[in-house]
Amino acid sequence: MKRARMENELVSKGHVACPGCGAALAMRYVLSVLGPKTIIVLPACCWSVITNRHPECCLEVPVFHTAFETAACVASGVRAALEVKGDNDTNVLAWAGDGGTFDIGLQALSGAAERNDDIIYVCYDNEAYMNTGVQRSSATPWGAWTTTTPATHFKGQEKKNIMEIMAAHRIPYAATASISMPEDLMAKVERARDTRGTRFLHIFCPCPTGWRSSPDLTIELARAAVESRAFPLYEIFDGAKRRLSLDPAPPAPVADYIRPQGRFRHLDSEQIEAIQNRVDEEWLSLLRLIENNPA
Amino acid sequence: MMEHLYYDAAAMDLLRTTRNTLSNRTGSWRHMRPEFGLKAAACAAACPAGNPIARFMAAASDGRFEEALRELKKENPLPGVCGRVCPRPCEAACNRAEFDEAVGTRAVERLLGDMGAEFGLCLPATMGKTGKRVAVAGSGPAGLSCAYHLALSGHDATVFEAGGEPGGLLRFGIPAYRLPREALDRELGFIDALGINMKTGCRADAALAARLLDEFDAVVAATGALVSPGLGIEGEGLAGYFKGLEFLAAANAGEASGIGKSVIVIGGGNTAVDAARCALRLGAEDVTVMYRRGREDMPASDEEVAEAQEEGVKFVFHAAPAKLVGEGGRLRGVALMRMKPGEPDESGRRKPEPVAGSEREAHADAVIEAAGGRADNPFGRALEVDEWGATDNEKLFVCGDAAPGARTVASAIGGGKRAAIMADVFLRELDIKEVKRKVLVGGNGAASAAAHREGEAAPGADGSVVRFKNVNTAYFSRAARAAKLERLSPEARVAGFDEVSAVCGSAAETARAEASRCFRCGECDDCGNCLVFCPDMSIIGKAAAVGAAPGFDGDYCKGCGICARECPRGVIRMIEEER
Numbered sequence: 001m002k003r004a005r006m007e008n009e010l011v012s013k014g015h016v017a018c019p020g021c022g023a024a025l026a027m028r029y030v031l032s033v034l035g036p037k038t039i040i041v042l043p044a045c046c047w048s049v050i051t052n053r054h055p056e057c058c059l060e061v062p063v064f065h066t067a068f069e070t071a072a073c074v075a076s077g078v079r080a081a082l083e084v085k086g087d088n089d090t091n092v093l094a095w096a097g098d099g100g101t102f103d104i105g106l107q108a109l110s111g112a113a114e115r116n117d118d119i120i121y122v123c124y125d126n127e128a129y130m131n132t133g134v135q136r137s138s139a140t141p142w143g144a145w146t147t148t149t150p151a152t153h154f155k156g157q158e159k160k161n162i163m164e165i166m167a168a169h170r171i172p173y174a175a176t177a178s179i180s181m182p183e184d185l186m187a188k189v190e191r192a193r194d195t196r197g198t199r200f201l202h203i204f205c206p207c208p209t210g211w212r213s214s215p216d217l218t219i220e221l222a223r224a225a226v227e228s229r230a231f232p233l234y235e236i237f238d239g240a241k242r243r244l245s246l247d248p249a250p251p252a253p254v255a256d257y258i259r260p261q262g263r264f265r266h267l268d269s270e271q272i273e274a275i276q277n278r279v280d281e282e283w284l285s286l287l288r289l290i291e292n293n294p295a
Numbered sequence: 296m297m298e299h300l301y302y303d304a305a306a307m308d309l310l311r312t313t314r315n316t317l318s319n320r321t322g323s324w325r326h327m328r329p330e331f332g333l334k335a336a337a338c339a340a341a342c343p344a345g346n347p348i349a350r351f352m353a354a355a356s357d358g359r360f361e362e363a364l365r366e367l368k369k370e371n372p373l374p375g376v377c378g379r380v381c382p383r384p385c386e387a388a389c390n391r392a393e394f395d396e397a398v399g400t401r402a403v404e405r406l407l408g409d410m411g412a413e414f415g416l417c418l419p420a421t422m423g424k425t426g427k428r429v430a431v432a433g434s435g436p437a438g439l440s441c442a443y444h445l446a447l448s449g450h451d452a453t454v455f456e457a458g459g460e461p462g463g464l465l466r467f468g469i470p471a472y473r474l475p476r477e478a479l480d481r482e483l484g485f486i487d488a489l490g491i492n493m494k495t496g497c498r499a500d501a502a503l504a505a506r507l508l509d510e511f512d513a514v515v516a517a518t519g520a521l522v523s524p525g526l527g528i529e530g531e532g533l534a535g536y537f538k539g540l541e542f543l544a545a546a547n548a549g550e551a552s553g554i555g556k557s558v559i560v561i562g563g564g565n566t567a568v569d570a571a572r573c574a575l576r577l578g579a580e581d582v583t584v585m586y587r588r589g590r591e592d593m594p595a596s597d598e599e600v601a602e603a604q605e606e607g608v609k610f611v612f613h614a615a616p617a618k619l620v621g622e623g624g625r626l627r628g629v630a631l632m633r634m635k636p637g638e639p640d641e642s643g644r645r646k647p648e649p650v651a652g653s654e655r656e657a658h659a660d661a662v663i664e665a666a667g668g669r670a671d672n673p674f675g676r677a678l679e680v681d682e683w684g685a686t687d688n689e690k691l692f693v694c695g696d697a698a699p700g701a702r703t704v705a706s707a708i709g710g711g712k713r714a715a716i717m718a719d720v721f722l723r724e725l726d727i728k729e730v731k732r733k734v735l736v737g738g739n740g741a742a743s744a745a746a747h748r749e750g751e752a753a754p755g756a757d758g759s760v761v762r763f764k765n766v767n768t769a770y771f772s773r774a775a776r777a778a779k780l781e782r783l784s785p786e787a788r789v790a791g792f793d794e795v796s797a798v799c800g801s802a803a804e805t806a807r808a809e810a811s812r813c814f815r816c817g818e819c820d821d822c823g824n825c826l827v828f829c830p831d832m833s834i835i836g837k838a839a840a841v842g843a844a845p846g847f848d849g850d851y852c853k854g855c856g857i858c859a860r861e862c863p864r865g866v867i868r869m870i871e872e873e874r
Binding site: 006009011012013014015016017018019020021022024025028051052054055056057058060063182208214215216217218219220223 | 310311312313314315316317318319320321324325769826827828830831832833848850851853854855856857859860861869
């Protein structure tokens with residue numbers, strides 16, 4: 001395997017992410033491509049804690065901490081201010097978790113996307129409100145334990161399909177990515193950087209703390225999600241044309257991905273079978289969308 | 296004009312951070328730490344000769360064959376020999392076997408050895424001369440390996456060989472159809488190249504042994520185990536009765552005669568199979584190997600047995616000779632007993648016991664006894680030899696078949712190397728405990744002479760061996776074995792002593808393709824996974840040294856263990872933090 005090239009290292013040591021944090025890796029990869037000429041807009045999320053207490057910040061680029069629901073609109077404002085100053089080449093990066101994207105920030109995101117404001121919006125998805133103590137979000141998958149969906153009443157709803165929501169806004173570029181495949185992830189950040197308008201990246205980031213998984217398994221789980229097709233890697237151009245980034249054929253059983261995680265420990269084999277069937281269906285419908293309008 | 300649109304940031308009273316997080320030493324969170332360091336691959340730990348398999352595979356997979364051969368020669372002077380006759384314990388231990396199919400390591404070794412025809416001997420650098428003189432009695436694989444490593448360590452080695460040419464068992468015991476003489480002779484070029492003094496026609500008897508101990512600074516006995524115990528039954532004086540090693544020596548020298556048409560070989564090891572196949576090549580038509588135990592207990596290699604069967608050799612199990620039957624001093628046949636497995640003996644195999652009343656006579660023009668030979672060490676029959684080849688006499692070392700242990704060419708090469716290291720320790724007055732602690736590959740395998748010469752630890756000397764569970768197979772894709780052997784037709788084989796097998800395809804392409812299949816367990820190849828997947832930027836890039844593993848930044852590493860999990864080849868492991 002060839003080593004993934006890291007152009008820039010803009011996250012400094014001493015940040016306070018939990019051991020084995022997937023979100024910390026996602027930031028490393030994205031900033032490595034975007035470089036120092038980047039302004040980050042950071043709503044409430046794990047990363048607003050990871051940067052460490054005032055007056056320290058582990059990010060070597062300007063960061064604007066803002067309210068939970070405002071990542072996209074503040075990013076739109078930063079872009080507008082830069083335009084007034086005549087600066088068109090600084091990247092404006094809204095960096096929000098799944099709670100700040102799928103739930104609380106969805107309205108602001110929808111507004112920015114509808115205006116096609118010139119921002120890169122990254123949702124690093126760890127599938128629950130992790131830094132506040134693992135509460136369920138609309139990105140939490142069916143069957144998962146969280147502190148608000150205890151094992152006896154595990155989450156009974158499916159994960160929201162945020163990619164299709166973004167596609168419906170007809171933004172120029174949207175893509176899913178996994179921290180287990182940094183080359184693919186960084187290639188997508190590059191594509192996003194070189195596109196204008198609203199760009200959306202959905203990055204899958206295992207969370208050892210909230211998933212009740214061993215910290216050394218972070219990459220392995222991210223990879224298992226892709227290899228089992230539970231988290232497909234693909235791109236959507238102009239809300240219409242789609243392209244699969246990787247076809248894991250034959251796919252690994254979804255149980256390989258589910259079993260090592262404590263948040264699914266209560267599930268019996270029938271319930272895991274149900275997840276498998278759901279993954280298979282979703283995969284087929286994604287393939288159909290891609291066939292209908294390939295990029 | 297536009298000024299009124301700007302806000303004064305200071306007036307807005309925004310909180311601003313003033314520094315990065317480097318003062319925050321998150322290393323204090325850690326209770327496990329990554330330990331970096333080259334580990335022994337399972338194959339290397341299993342190789343009795345201590346071949347640096349992962350290392351030479353890395354070079355060969357890149358097409359750097361001369362470098363690959365040079366790596367191999369650091370540990371083993373005879374890759375072209377081992378690459379032909381070794382029973383492949385490396386392939387049996389290969390981690391890749393659990394993934395798709397074991398790497399064809401022996402075939403790669405053979406191809407690299409034969410590339411010596413193109414690249415020359417590819418010998419490692421020798422250390423400065425010590426002026427110490429070491430005598431080595433015997434020039435079989437153990438004696439040769441010992442003299443080679445002594446010479447590389449800067450000592451003056453003198454080898455005493457009873458026969459007319461160096462090689463010992465390799466020359467008189469292994470038939471040319473398994474080991475062509477040009478392959479052997481090419482690698483023996485190191486004798487002259489390293490200035491080893493080779494005295495042929497010098498049998499190490501008790502008198503010479505005493506003289507050597509007197510005249511040399513150290514002495515190594517590598518005199519083999521050549522004394523045939525005989526069958527111990529009636530009729531051993533009949534014409535037509537042969538001792539296995541003597542028969543093989545005559546056959547290999549082209550001097551065997553009087554074998555007749557029907558031959559019975561008694562024994563179950565490689566010597567028995569070699570004798571049977573030689574008998575076929577010398578004109579015998581009906582050759583049977585007779586073994587007193589079952590097929591599963593046979594020490595001969597499966598490959599040799601299969602090839603012999605293809606050539607028409609028959610195998611009879613659970614049978615032993617009771618006496619040899621003759622007429623007028625000439626052998627006529629064997630009186631056989633059927634045997635049945637009894638209680639397990641000290642080797643764990645069931646001891647064969649004769650079945651009463653099962654005696655019958657089988658016709659044979661010749662009987663070849665090929666039960667294992669016994670050592671008759673001229674330096675002392677009852678010599679106590681430890682696993683390092685050391686004896687009570689601090690200047691006397693023993694290796695090869697003359698010492699206890701497995702009797703393969705690879706074991707002999709490994710034993711010769713150990714004896715050379717021990718002799719070097721004695722001559723240089725090194726710290727023997729320190730050396731023993733550092734030189735064993737995987738902590739328990741063969742010694743690494745290169746590690747000893749360079750004063751470094753052998754891969755996995757602390758006992759860390761990379762097993763399949765330590766390999767991250769996500770970084771490898773399945774690939775069928777590239778190196779396959781093709782063999783002459785059985786008819787063509789028995790017509791002479793031409794080499795039976797050849798590696799299919801072009802040497803360069805096959806070696807490269809097969810070497811590319813190797814996981815290179817325990818060897819850092821700078822893939823960068825640990826660097827790229829560390830959430831705490833705590834991997835410190837590796838040093839410039841080839842194969843050196845990186846290190847970690849203890850001030851910030853939180854001990855998550857991702858680096859160890861994502862290392863494709865098991866170079867990193869997590870250990871308890873000392874606090």
